[in-house]
Amino acid sequence: MAFQRPPQTERSGTGNAPRRGRLRLLWPAAAVGLGLVLIHQSLGTAPVTSPRQAGRPTAAAPRATRSAQPAPSTSTEADDGALPRSAPERISIPEISVDAPFTKLSLDPTGHLSPPPADDTNLVGWFQDGASPGERGASIVAGHVDTTTGPAVFAGLESLSTGDSVDITREDGIVAHFEVDAVDTFSKANFPDDEVYADTPTPELRLITCGGNFNRTSQDYESNVVVFAHLDSSSPS
Template structure:
């Protein structure tokens, strides 16, 4: 997929989610469990009922009634309904502006776009993780089964906690990935969780991506 231009000014980079971020998912499994001869099944895929209520152009949501948090890096993510409890690592961008993948040898590790908005602060934060590896399911294996209303909790470096409520889950083919819809900055704190999805082949990897849309509903 063609990448969007990367802003040159540091302040612009902080405000803009990387539209090239799904390059992380090109590396996010050219191999899969099946390649080891140990296929434990296909990751869950979201149904049409799980899609966000608005599936057209990006909608500028009303400001949240929950006050946003100052910027602070995420250190842990928990999604109880799919048994996720994982540390978070900052991910750098490559020279094309794409997000580098989390290490594939740690199946219980999520990453966030360290050049973008941290979860809990005003704007659209982006977190990514592998769906599976040669050794088995990885941290975001269950994203496709998340339901609307599910809770995502992100612990931050300053000791604060941001709680998000899932607005929807959708799968997109990489050739038709709606970058503007997924990464557009919003006037309230929002979160996108991204992993691989769609069909899988040993030559091309996964054909698409699963995206979770969520917004801030609580802080501690």
């Protein structure tokens, strides 16, 4: 299942340092069986490209379904509620009955993203070389929508709506509360990398899985479902 690439980042706590370069990532299509083609959703990644050594990438123009973010200022950064870096432990999305633990995702020796275990239907992955949830930047969280055994953790992701909530409990005992801004489905053949993965001046979240039609020839789904969300508040767990 092709799943578009998260960026390589320079981890810098709540700092607003540039995130240099982005990698396309590949997860094997074998994680989804032929018997699940009617679900039309699964999770994976896309091929690796060479990292860019330029500075901060420039995001594409926002889609009509998502409000443009204002240019950052000193006041904005001081009031955005950004948290220090801390790994996520658990995600809760009440609207679609998600309550699942995290695993850390990273690149394997071949330069591909190692997916969450395909036999665990209630597990999400965090790209640990990117921003942590609540930290300034776009935090990337991915999860299977189906496996060879049936629907998985992000089976209902596409049904989320603007204003829905996503809560992520972190290792430091803080719960980061995110609010959904938009839910989009993008063709993997024409995926807007800059819109999804470009660095952001305030804490944001991307939830990503697969969607669209299932291609029997490639044994893969043709689109990615992406949820865009921003940090709304935080509280002790």
